[in-house]
Amino acid sequence: MTTTTDGTADLDGTADLDGTDGGPVLRLESVRKTYGRDTVVLRDVDLEVSPHTVTALIGASGSGKSTLLRCANLLEEIDDGAIFLDGEEITDPRADADAVRRRIGVVFQAYNLFPHMTVLDNITLAPRRVHGVPRTEAEARARDLLERLGLGERAGEYPDRLSGGQQQRVAIVRALAGRPRLLLLDEITAALDPELVGEVLGVVRDLKEDGMTMVIATHEMGFAREVADQVCFLDGGVVLERGTPEQVFGDPQQDRTRRFLERIIAAGRL
Template identity: 85%
Template sequence: MSETPTASGVPAVPVVPVLRMEAVRKTFGSSVVLRDVDLEVAPHTVTALIGASGSGKSTLLRCANLLEEIDDGAIWLDDEEITDPRADQDAVRRRIGVVFQAYNLFPHMTVLENVTLAPRRVHGVPRAEAETHARELLDRLGLGAKADEYPDRLSGGQQQRAAIVRALAVRPRLLLLDEITAALDPELVGEVLAVVRDLKGEGMTMVLATHEMGFARDVADQVCFLDGGVVLERGTAEEVFGDPREERTRRFLRRIVEAGRL
């Protein structure tokens, strides 16, 4: 648990992380995907998970949302241990929004129906209230005119923005973003990243796994470099991208620079 900066003589006020992981371990068969991962995400901050494919980024996010059961360790959401067997997993998931690289929109539902489904069915929000909130979010993300369209009538960038709106519609405490630009054409990446940048400005707490290194450098308050299921290095974006301590981090970033992605 971290503490807020204080004026001289004023006691520090503890800040409860929105998400906290301690010694989290996850295996698939004989393969160890996460090795004793520790992570803290402070309120109203963005944490970027970077690393090569297969380093454990997506699995970490899936464990945070209880989509994968951990083998050891513990995870807290605010001050509740959500990996306690007595925890209500459905209630936990209602407090976490998730956006995957695949849009996962229901093709037989309009954008508005996709966005309002969880608020109505899971949270019990009346239809009129859910639709009003959904339209406000769609307007804010530039999709107001697409509310009554079906997903296959939208571009990839529009579909991904609709998926973000769907995650926001439940008013999540924490937003997890898993490689949300991976399936997009290059010209559509910018419009989706602009949404994330706006959400940061509004104080949304986010954890994102990304290969967009320039974006991670610009938007993240904390950067974690994963390698072989281990958080090998963490720090501010300036520290990790500007002066990494670990040789493995330096090699990874050197390849990124050589590929023109940073």
């Protein structure tokens, strides 16, 4: 495996040379997001994500994890603060939101595959229509990624012929097909049967080994402990605690973090 000089995992061995290495890939400064007058979802959130690292966002449902990811991809407009991608303020009103999203891959809980398109067409649609990649090149990259994720024989299938785990792997391939600088994963195992969770998490392990920069919102605490370089515990829209997995899971400093993890342990999830 090689990596590009911009820190992007080069999953098919051909580097894109942007020359933006050095600082954090993603930086949030005092980000605040509210719904209506009284519902504050993110409260002055600061976060830095370094190249080739995995940041896991943990916390109870409603703590702000998914909203943070949606703000980072400009799917939600922040009310205050700033978000930077490779040092460029992407929340500046003059920023081209579509251009920003072309540099960020996102995978949600729902697979969101087009049911009337084959796996190959689902994956190549954005590279061809948005990035202007010729069909032959887009299809070659898609087939290579499918092979790497164990789906090489499924290129001509329609989504309803695939299991949930296979559909989620296709969704990950689709996100990777645009050669993203950053990959955001939002509870990607939440909709899966328990026996399918492992195959999807295995893909994320492989991406980490390939050097992909990722931010993951997850309820899979054991997986977060294993794969993350940085763990952020969110509570009430605040990053209440952050650190290495060893620190946050093994020696949490905040009472609220300890109570959360005690419940997770009691439920047999850590």
